[in-house]
Amino acid sequence: MRLSQFHLHTEKETPAEAELASHRLMLRAGMIRKLAAGIYTWSPLGLRVLRKVEAVVREEMNAAGAVELLMPSIQPRELWEETGRWEKFGGQLLKIRDRKDAEYAYGPTHEEVITDFARQELSSYRQLPVTFYQVQAKFRDEIRPRFGVMRAREFLMKDAYSFDVDAEGMAASYAKMHAAYTRIFTRLGLRFRAVLADTGAIGGDASQEFHVLADSGEDAIAWSDTGRDDAEGYAANVETARSAAPGPRPAPAEAMREVDTPTQKTCEAVAELMGIPLARTAKSVAVVGQDAEGRPQFVLVLVRGDHEVNEIKLGKVPGLADYRMATEAEILEHLGSEPGFLGPVAPAKPVRVVADLEVAAMADFVVGANRVGAHIAGVNWGRDLPEPDTVADIRNVVEGDRAEDGGTLRLMRGIEVGHIFQLGRKYAEAMGCTVLDAAGKAAVPMMGCYGIGVSRIVAAAIEQNHDDAGIVWPQAMAPWTVAVCVINPKNDPAVAEAAAALHDELAARGLDVVLDDRGLRPGPMFADMELIGIPHRVVVSGRGLEAGTFEYRARTAAEAEHLDRDSLLQRLGA
Amino acid sequence: MRLSQFHLHTEKETPAEAELASHRLMLRAGMIRKLAAGIYTWSPLGLRVLRKVEAVVREEMNAAGAVELLMPSIQPRELWEETGRWEKFGGQLLKIRDRKDAEYAYGPTHEEVITDFARQELSSYRQLPVTFYQVQAKFRDEIRPRFGVMRAREFLMKDAYSFDVDAEGMAASYAKMHAAYTRIFTRLGLRFRAVLADTGAIGGDASQEFHVLADSGEDAIAWSDTGRDDAEGYAANVETARSAAPGPRPAPAEAMREVDTPTQKTCEAVAELMGIPLARTAKSVAVVGQDAEGRPQFVLVLVRGDHEVNEIKLGKVPGLADYRMATEAEILEHLGSEPGFLGPVAPAKPVRVVADLEVAAMADFVVGANRVGAHIAGVNWGRDLPEPDTVADIRNVVEGDRAEDGGTLRLMRGIEVGHIFQLGRKYAEAMGCTVLDAAGKAAVPMMGCYGIGVSRIVAAAIEQNHDDAGIVWPQAMAPWTVAVCVINPKNDPAVAEAAAALHDELAARGLDVVLDDRGLRPGPMFADMELIGIPHRVVVSGRGLEAGTFEYRARTAAEAEHLDRDSLLQRLGA
Structure with a gap:
């Protein structure tokens, strides 16, 4: 990709309205642009990142055996009446009347629609287990949309729904999704934690949230420091976290x-x-x-x-x-x-x-x-x-509480980017969804639902990975992994040619590389590449060509190095 | 892909409400399911086809230098007031009030939003030309949604918008999109025609529609039979088609x-x-x-x-x-x-x-x-x-009219799947979008806009390509290009194994192959594969294994052939 053929629009000024680092940096990098409260356009740069996240999510959902479909964003009121959520869901549900005065909602989630689909498509236990998923725009009419795409009203979500004949099957489907989510956030290069969670408005029996760890996170997470390195101890959102039960009550020693x-x-x-x-x-x-x-x-x-x-x-x-x-x-x-x-x-x-x-x-x-x-x-x-x-148990746990697993509870902040639920029969029962079981009797399937905030992940990753110069993308989420910067291309055709050749070679070797051929001076060019968080920067200059070297700098490195071609290729993993 | 791990749900009954072949076949093949009037869920099978179309569209847009972004579906009323279209667009505009009583519309098209983006992002002629595009759900509140996804209310659209400094640039951007559209419909394997068109509610100076040719098409198209084979003569939608001017008026010969x-x-x-x-x-x-x-x-x-x-x-x-x-x-x-x-x-x-x-x-x-x-x-x-x-000129042309290019006008039916417009300055002017030109003066850019009905293409392709047994997909749009059907896999493990091995080999050779391992009897299995339109069917049976052959049948062929492995691979282009 030639940057001159792309549309990059960065800003030097820090936008006044942005409180969070991710919001500030996404605006400065020109990844998003606000259209209305909580409603954003994803620029070409922003969309590249969003699509990288989407691709990883899709690959892992497919690998876990989930089947993709695409449900409408506009959902009829009648379905939501069947589950009682037309009223219960509250003000976040964006209600709409069409020209014939029929009522609809812009889907904030799709339990009703998938259950309607399932009750028409599924008739036998032989069709189970099955997990459907989609990646789609959702709308939740937040009272106070804020922090850019972190808490937007229109946002991109991956939502999945599993159907099983029994609780054991549901638990197995849930475990598969738990494993897939773990792979997704691992592949994205994020420090994250799965924690027990409250089921809230979605309901059901059990649920876990996946949090990207960041000091600016809105949620507090309690985790048990069991003294082991593998971080497998108890962990839960503070809204639901439990500590170990207290010891027996001492005998009275004082008079009242x-x-x-x-x-x-x-x-x-x-x-x-x-x-x-x-x-x-x-x-x-x-x-x-x-x-x-x-x-x-x-x-x-x-x-x-x-x-x-x-x-x-x-x-x-x-x-x-x-x-x-x-x-x-x-x-x-x-x-x-x-x-x-x-x-x-x-x-x-x-x-x-x-x-x-x-x-x-x-x-x-x-x-x-x-x-x-x-x-x-x-x-x-x-x-x-x-x-x-x-x-x-009616209190928030606090740092230092004894954990149920014998460790000590520690607190940290997290950004919720995924939430998985065992729903049980709640929706299928309310909507009359049944399949014939092996004995030929009508049985209500057990459901799970599994959400990932695709667009929120982008902001959460920045909260976790940034410095004074800008974003520091994990490799898997970077808009490009390598930037080839050309010094003075207009006055030095040999440099321009060498840079283009390097770009083409890296691209041919499968790297996602961008050639910064905009002809900017080195300062602003390097500042842009740092701001937008490209993991690897290679500078092609006349002096370097003479010396037979390229200047290489990792986004996280303090200093640049001068490498010959082979060392450079090795460093880039090309 | 193993079909047993997928979710395929076909119907034998012809749905009573479906008038068009594409609507009937999409319902019978289980590609779509109606959620509400003009609102459909795309099943896993339908989505595979939709994504194939989307991928070709995206590749050709990128190849033409267009840059992808993603705008919101929910657009504020204020923008539509700037162009006067809040009222003018009419009843198709789905209007929405949020919880704070602010007014929005579900985007039926995005001229306003992209122009708002452009007036903030573009400041210099040096950033031009640029063409932005997106692939996104749109909503048009049709009075009579019908024919399934052919005239749905919520549908998937690719919309692109070009910005140029002058009319010459706009014409060049328009020509690029014209060429890209031609490549898209050619790659999709569709018989189509680009025709001159009226600009309608979008407005602007010039426009062409791309029609998939089908007798059931809603539009009449006039084209000039110039006697040449390359079909390059004059062609226009009848709503705007002109014939050659009549000859001079004869002298009066009769008394009144x-x-x-x-x-x-x-x-x-x-x-x-x-x-x-x-x-x-x-x-x-x-x-x-x-x-x-x-x-x-x-x-x-x-x-x-x-x-x-x-x-x-x-x-x-x-x-x-x-x-x-x-x-x-x-x-x-x-x-x-x-x-x-x-x-x-x-x-x-x-x-x-x-x-x-x-x-x-x-x-x-x-x-x-x-x-x-x-x-x-x-x-x-x-x-x-x-x-x-x-x-x-106030009449419809008729079959046999003399064309302006010297040919004879013929009529045929078409389904509009693409529409490209030279908008000129209409939107940029109304919304105060300017860039500094080479002389440092503020200039209003010239725009073009370019739409493709991604979901409608799926239905249009079926209208053009079907027979009594079902859909006959062009190779590029098929959910899978090859189906490997196994006879009696449960009782004959060797057959099951051979079929799985063939599937894996074809997949490894890059074919998009599905293994029908559902264990159906041959009749229903073959009927399903014909109904869903898989171009190539290979049957693996005990008898065939003994003879060292596979039964092969192209979807369009009258008879099956028995081929050895090498001949089969050759026939499949593997």
């Missing part, structure tokens, strides 16, 4: 007593005043859920002072599926106090107490006294107040 | 006289009654256009009795851009007669007369007398009535 805390409204302030570790305090959070009859129920939620409530976990506690924070009036009514001094001891009215596992295992702890300006220390379950009504 | 035509309300009936050729009569069509001041103007339109008015041509006559048919009351007011007996001689009020070129060249012709039950014969311009106010 009130402590004056005139202005101390937080556990931190109380612990500081009392000179005790924060872990000796318990934080009380007042919420309103529903009782068994569906009536509003005031609930006091307790986590240790140094812990945070995990909203997703709390939402899974019976009666708290749709919980909300309690109002000050409700708090006053049930606890007899203002916020800042709340606690489970002697509330004004009997309240349901939901305690985190760690809180239930505490002895001699400190809580609010339900009276302004006072806390209570030396509190013990069973002695000073009843045992909690519910004990559950 | 009234003819009694008590029940003869059509030219055909009058000609039959009078025993004269239909070509001696002139048909009068009453319409209402606008005069120079924009007021409604009654107009009498005349074409020869054996000709039809061409609405597109008539709409280009000054004052008739938005013409409508006249009401009976308007006809009575201006001509003093009921329809069926209308004519230009002695109207009740003075009317504008618009005559077709052929009518203006007639002498001694027959028209209605503007009186029920009467016509007038021997009518001559200038003698019996004033010369026409306007003379223009």
Whole structure:
């Protein structure tokens, strides 16, 4: 490829609106251009990268036995009514009316469409197992699209759907996709981690996310440092991560007593005043859920002072599926106090107490006294107040927690680029999809679904791989792997010719090489090649030709080297 | 590819709703499945064909120097307001409101988006010429989507846009695309024709359509049979096709006289009654256009009795851009007669007369007398009535017309699969897209746009290439080019093994081969392979193995042959 025949448009200025490095660099490199909020054009340069990712995804999906098809982006409302998601999916679903006033959505995902396809195409267990996939534009009407293509509204996704006769088959299909995803991110040259995840709006039984590791990631990941190098320990998104259960509750050692805390409204302030570790305090959070009859129920939620409530976990506690924070009036009514001094001891009215596992295992702890300006220390379950009504894991794990597999939990940040689910029969059942089993009886197949954010991978890779000069592409994702830069081609035809010959030879040897024949001065030319992240740069100059050498520099190297032709070819793997 | 690892789902029944052969066969072969009106899922089999077309299109676009990018499908209303097309494009534009009530359209075409991209990316004539293209889903909200993917609402399109500094450059870019399209349809193995076309809603100066020739085509094409074999004569869509100008008007030879035509309300009936050729009569069509001041103007339109008015041509006559048919009351007011007996001689009020070129060249012709039950014969311009106010080409050409290039016009049917336009400055001007020219002055670039209906090509190819047994794919579009069919693999492992070995060898030699290892009986297996149109079928059976031969049959051959291994490889071009 001759760069003069391409369309490259880089910018020196750092765009003001871009917060993330990937967003800034994609704009500066001219990979994307914003058309509207969360809607981007992929320039020729950007598309080259996107297609490289797409190709790896497709190859590995095919290698895993998945079969590609192509579903429409526009989906009729009727299908979404069958699964109840027309309403449930929420505001991200872009709803559309056509000229005949029929209602459609721009597909944010395709469970309904594939299940409709399957119920028409699949009739016998002999057709199973089968995994269908597609690579296609999706639309999710994000309230706050941001970070460029990282959280765009229109984006490119690979989505796959498996159909099996039973749970064992589903688990096998799921495992195949897990392996394929691992190969995909490995081939793309990314540092990544598969972690247990919440199933969220897609639903189902089990799921894992694949995260590209980067400090700027929106997600927190907990992983168990088992002391081994192979990184095979427990790992989970913090929204669902568990730590090892606490040890047995110690026996009470202190008497219960009130402590004056005139202005101390937080556990931190109380612990500081009392000179005790924060872990000796318990934080009380007042919420309103529903009782068994569906009536509003005031609930006091307790986590240790140094812990945070995990909203997703709390939402899974019976009666708290749709919980909300309690109002000050409700708090006053049930606890007899203002916020800042709340606690489970002697509330004004009997309240349901939901305690985190760690809180239930505490002895001699400190809580609010339900009276302004006072806390209570030396509190013990069973002695000073009843045992909690519910004990559950309702907190975020923290760095240093003991992991279930015996390691120590560490935290890092990740960017979710893949998500795989065991759906079970949820969609097939709702949509009446059945096949005849070996006994000739109608059976509802077990499904899995598997997504990869193809366009998001591009941004995530940049978050993980960049420096002050620009993008540092992993080899497999680079728009070109080698740039041949020509110095002063217009005044030195021999140099231009030698560069073109080198370009042609490298291309003939199978390298994805670009010839920068635009005639720029060396400074701006090199800056462009660094900005757009080409892994290998070769400079062809008059001086080099005389000396019989080429100047070679790896994108990650501090210095250039002068290599003869054979050494250069060797260095490039040509 | 093992068919047992694929998902093939054919149907024996002919779907009742499908009118066209391509629609019927695509449904029976299981290539597509309807999701909603004009919205289809491409099954794994259908997608293989679609991707083959896409690959050829992409290769030839790249070879022609076009640069691929990817624009969003969702486009903001503001851009379409800039060109006035938000309203003008009409009901085919699928309009969408997002959750913030901002308005968008699902792109039916991308002139606005590419011009917006260009005005930000292009600043100097040095960046020109450049041609951008993409392959992408489009949506046009057809009132009557029909014929499967032939006239779908969501469809796959390749659209390209060129930018040049001047008209000469635009013509050169246009010529390159013309050549690329010719190579594309040639490589796809289709009988096609490039024809002059109307520019329609896209606008611009010049355009050509590429038609796949098929009797079922929606379009009529006129082409000049110049007696040469190379088919290089004049060709045009009938909506815009011209014939050679008529010869000079003969001198009057008859006196004008009234003819009694008590029940003869059509030219055909009058000609039959009078025993004269239909070509001696002139048909009068009453319409209402606008005069120079924009007021409604009654107009009498005349074409020869054996000709039809061409609405597109008539709409280009000054004052008739938005013409409508006249009401009976308007006809009575201006001509003093009921329809069926209308004519230009002695109207009740003075009317504008618009005559077709052929009518203006007639002498001694027959028209209605503007009186029920009467016509007038021997009518001559200038003698019996004033010369026409306007003379223009306003009719459809007919088979046998003399062509402008000296040949004879023939008609055939075609399916439009490509359309190329010279747009000029229309979009760039409206959207303020300029570049600095060599003199440093801002100049508006000249654009071209170039579309190919990728998904429609699949249906068009079937219309042109099918028989009673099913589809007959051209080699380049076939889902696989060779099918290796195994007889009785389960009971005869040696046969299964030999078939698998042959499959692997053919694949290793670069053939796109499928192994039908589903274990069907020969009849249904062969029927499937014929239905889905595989060009070459090889049968591996126990009897054949004993004899050292394979049964080979080309899809288009009447009989199978028994070939040894070498002959088979030769026949397959392996």
